[in-house]
Amino acid sequence: xxxxxxxxxxxxxxxxxxxxxxxxxxxxxxxxxxxxxxxxxxxxxxxxxxxxxxxxxxxxxxxxxxxxxxxxxxxxxxxxxxxxxxxxxxxxxxxxxxxxxxxxxxxxxxxxxxxxxxxxxxxxxxxxxxxxxxxxxxxxxxxxxxxxxxxxxxxxxxxxxxxxxxxxxxxxxxxxxxxxxxxxxxxxxxxxxxxxxxxxxxxxxxxxxxxxxxxxxxxxxxxxxxxxxxxxxxxxxxxxxxxxxxxxxxxxxxxxxxxxxxxxxxxxxxxxxxxxxxxxxxxxxxxxxxxxxxxxxxxxxxxxxxxxxxxxxxxxxxxxxxxxxxxxxxxxxxxxxxxxxxxxxxxxxxxxxxxxxxxxxxxxxxxxxxxxxxxxxxxxxxxxxxxxxxxxxxxxxxxxxxxxxxxxxxxxxxxxxxxxxxxxxxxxxxxxxxxxxxxxxxxxxxxxxxxxxxxxxxxxxxxxxxxxxxxxxxxxxxxxxxxxxxxxxxxxxxxxxxxxxxxxxxxxxxxxxxxxxxxxxxxxxxxxxxxxxxxxxxxxxxxxxxxxxxxxxxxxxxxxxxxxxxxxxxxxxxxxxxxxxxxxxxxxxxxxxxxxxxxxxxxxxxxxxxxxxxxxxxxxxxxxxxxxxxxxxxxxxxx
Numbered sequence: 243x244x245x246x247x248x249x250x251x252x253x254x255x256x257x258x259x260x261x262x263x264x265x266x267x268x269x270x271x272x273x274x275x276x277x278x279x280x281x282x283x284x285x286x287x288x289x290x291x292x293x294x295x296x297x298x299x300x301x302x303x304x305x306x307x308x309x310x311x312x313x314x315x316x317x318x319x320x321x322x323x324x325x326x327x328x329x330x331x332x333x334x335x336x337x338x339x340x341x342x343x344x345x346x347x348x349x350x351x352x353x354x355x356x357x358x359x360x361x362x363x364x365x366x367x368x369x370x371x372x373x374x375x376x377x378x379x380x381x382x383x384x385x386x387x388x389x390x391x392x393x394x395x396x397x398x399x400x401x402x403x404x405x406x407x408x409x410x411x412x413x414x415x416x417x418x419x420x421x422x423x424x425x426x427x428x429x430x431x432x433x434x435x436x437x438x439x440x441x442x443x444x445x446x447x448x449x450x451x452x453x454x455x456x457x458x459x460x461x462x463x464x465x466x467x468x469x470x471x472x473x474x475x476x477x478x479x480x481x482x483x484x485x486x487x488x489x490x491x492x493x494x495x496x497x498x499x500x501x502x503x504x505x506x507x508x509x510x511x512x513x514x515x516x517x518x519x520x521x522x523x524x525x526x527x528x529x530x531x532x533x534x535x536x537x538x539x540x541x542x543x544x545x546x547x548x549x550x551x552x553x554x555x556x557x558x559x560x561x562x563x564x565x566x567x568x569x570x571x572x573x574x575x576x577x578x579x580x581x582x583x584x585x586x587x588x589x590x591x592x593x594x595x596x597x598x599x600x601x602x603x604x605x606x607x608x609x610x611x612x613x614x615x616x617x618x619x620x621x622x623x624x625x626x627x628x629x630x631x632x633x634x635x636x637x638x639x640x641x642x643x644x645x646x647x648x649x650x651x652x653x654x655x656x657x658x659x660x661x662x663x664x665x666x667x668x669x670x671x672x673x674x675x676x677x678x679x680x681x682x683x684x685x686x687x688x689x690x691x692x693x694x695x696x697x698x699x700x701x702x703x704x705x706x707x708x709x710x711x712x713x714x715x716x717x718x719x720x721x722x723x724x725x726x727x728x729x730x731x732x733x734x735x736x737x738x739x740x741x742x743x744x745x746x747x748x749x750x751x752x753x754x755x756x757x758x759x760x761x762x763x764x765x766x767x768x769x770x771x772x773x774x775x776x777x778x779x780x781x782x783x784x785x786x787x788x789x790x791x792x793x794x795x796x797x798x799x800x801x802x803x804x805x806x807x808x809x810x811x812x813x814x815x816x817x818x819x820x821x822x823x824x825x826x827x828x829x830x831x832x833x834x835x836x837x838x839x840x841x842x843x844x845x846x847x848x849x850x851x852x853x854x855x856x857x858x859x860x861x862x863x864x865x866x867x868x869x870x871x872x873x874x875x876x877x878x879x880x881x
Contacts, residue, residue, distance in 0.1 A: 265501035269288070269513060273286040275364075277363060277368075278369075279366055280369060281330060281333055281375075282375050283327060285513055288320050291494075292317065293306075293316060295309065299541065299542070300317075304569075308405060309401045309402075309403060317491070319400045321384050321385035321396075321398045321399070321502070322383075322398075323382075323383070323385070323396075323502075325380065325383075325513055325514050326369075327380045327382075328378060335691070336517040336695070337520060339380070339382070339522055340522070342499070342522065343383055343396050345387065345392065346385075346391075346397060347395060349527065351363070351369065351370065353680050355369055355370035355371060356371050356373070356680065358370070361394040377688070380516055384502040385399075385498070386398050386495030389430035400491050403491055408485070408568060411427075411568070411570075412426070413479055413482070413576075414426060414479070414480060415801075416476050416479075417477075418476050422474075423470070423480060425466075425480070425482045426572060427570040428570070431486040432486065433485060436484075437462070440485070442481075443481070443483075444480065445479075446478060449576065453481060468482055477789055477794020489567050489568055493564060493565030496539045496564065497539070499521075499530075499539070501543075503519050503521065507519040508544075508546060518550050518691065520549060520551040520553065520690060521551070522552075523552075525659070525802075526571070526574075528556055529554075529560050529562040530564065532557055532562075533564060533565065535600060535606055535610075536601075536606055537606070540606070545608075551611050551612045551613070551691070553690060556618060557617070558629035559627060559629055559630075563575070566742055574801055574802070576625045578626070579626065580628055581738055581741040581747075581748060582636060583599050583741075585636070585642055585644075586600045587602050591636050593738075593749030593752045594747075596744055598744065598748070613648045614648075615644075615648070615651070617651075617652055618656040618785050619657075619767060619784065619804065620656075622706075623784075623785050624802070625736075625799065626735055629652075630706070630757035633705055633707075637755060639755075649702075651682075651701075653679040654759065654768075654772045655675070655767055655779075656783065657675035657785055657802070659802070661803075662676060663676040667790075669800045670800040671727075671728070671788050671805075672788075672805035672806065673805065675785070677775045677776065677806075681773070681860075682773065685701075686701075705770055706759040706767070712760050712769035713759055717731050721765050722765050722822045724807060728796075733758075736754060737752060738750055738754055763823070764823050765782035765807070773843075773847070773861075774861055777843040778836065780872045781807055781872065809821075809825055809872070811827065836865070837866060840862055844862065
């Protein structure tokens with residue numbers, strides 16, 4: 243850790259980084275195939291890297307000084323590679339979208355393209371509606387995560403640090419009574435001794451409860467799972483720790499992402515080349531991008547900018563546990579992914595006294611990209627991602643204006659990832675939230691490209707603010723008293739985790755301030771991009787959903803889940819159920835009137851740049867389907 247801090251400091255004194263001898267050294271192509279009539283081909287292979295551990299751009303990587311080196315003193319590693327490119331370069335738009343893999347999967351295809359989720363598309367049908375291909379984007383992926391477990395997932399292959407020992411920790415929450423529980427965060431680590439007496443298992447009745455140590459004699463390891471006498475309780479969170487056999491140099495994933503992007507953008511011999519490079523990351527991979535920027539990886543070893551635009555989606559103010567010894571990047575980051583600094587501009591931390599900013603430190607100040615932060619209410623309300631701190635002071639007391647190269651967008655009334663439609667009840671007490679923000683994400687991606695390529699400013703930031711009273715503490719949220727729906731006013735944010743780049747950790751353990759979007763009389767949020775579902779509502783849409791009795795811990799939120807709570811269909815149902823919200827029949831004279839208002843709301847977003855005109859028809863069709871579903875609900879039953 244001393245090495246990382248030392249090089250983080252001296253980087254401020256460097257006018258330029260010496261040219262590296264090698265970064266991405268070669269590519270081995272394993273598959274090359276056409277994809278239907280789209281005019282695209284896929285290229286699958288392995289990228290090989292070699293980096294100088296003494297270069298300040300690399301020395302920040304935890305334990306790189308303990309990794310084995312080749313004859314030239316470089317650290318070697320490799321990553322799975324995947325590229326979708328137009329066979330005719332003239333059909334391209336000059337841009338590559340490098341999609342940060344999420345636990346080995348490809349979120350850009352399921353999101354922007356509305357594809358089915360096939361991790362190895364073999365035809366046009368596997369590419370959804372071809373949104374990215376019709377607009378000429380090269381789409382590329384590189385493995386960055388060492389602990390990917392899905393069979394079709396892409397990963398990185400990194401060396402282990404030599405002479406390193408220590409304890410690895412990971413947690414999981416049981417959703418049902420069971421005798422055996424797999425701690426997914428730790429499946430890539432092998433214990434030195436599965437029966438070691440100093441291994442530990444703790445139990446928390448709720449996510450923020452004090453942990454209780456379970457006697458060692460009551461549990462044992464069975465491969466990668468834990469077996470507990472008497473069983474695991476639903477809703478309880480269990481943390482396992484043991485001495486691990488080896489520590490991967492996991493932070494090399496950041497270097498792989500940097501050098502892959504630099505290869506695509508700057509090397510004319512690359513398999514796909516682009517004038518403009520954009521990085522997109524969603525959830526886990528959005529947190530990856532916040533770390534990537536903060537640690538200064540957008541400058542390569544030749545002192546060149548790598549990505550021109552970064553879209554960090556549904557990451558909140560959190561980052562990722564990657565560039566650390568005993569890294570657990572696969573974790574959901576529940577209450578353990580947020581450390582100071584939270585915002586881009588430099589701030590003085592009221593807890594530690596440190597001045598720091600995500601984009602305002604010696605590592606990240608140069609070669610800054612255009613940045614979009616996009617979040618849902620889940621990242622404001624739940625599991626410690628405290629998205630409000632992206633645009634407030636660190637104590638949560640004042641708004642701050644994002645830098646000129648940054649835009650912040652809030653999708654009101656949505657959840658972390660849109661649920662299926664019709665909505666259903668899953669692990670939560672309410673139906674999931676199906677409001678689909680990807681229509682706006684498509685418009686924003688094109689706005690990013692236009693901003694970079696032509697200098698045309700994107701749509702203005704839209705997010706809740708303290709000064710406008712559209713952002714408040716949970717206790718001040720004016721959420722209506724809906725029968726059968728618990729109040730969110732007691733939700734807490736958890737505490738900071740340590741920033742390993744700052745001596746003392748920058749206030750680890752300090753409670754995080756929680757600020758959330760204010761709502762109207764229906765419980766729908768006032769600020770942000772209000773899609774037609776929210777602007778012309780048939781339901782209350784939230785970014786929180788409490789765990790059900792079946793899954794336990796009913797005062798905890800289901801991680802990353804929101805709610806849809808339909809309005810009563812008629813006045814009679816409303817009065818019988820004592821629901822304070824107006825019924826659907828009291829709001830809209832007819833289905834036609836409702837759909838006219840939906841079209842008007844969609845057209846208004848198109849005019850402001852938050853939607854594409856081509857996407858209005860499917861939005862209106864979804865609204866029609868929702869009307870038919872919600873007005874047909876039998877009395878007392880929410881669809």
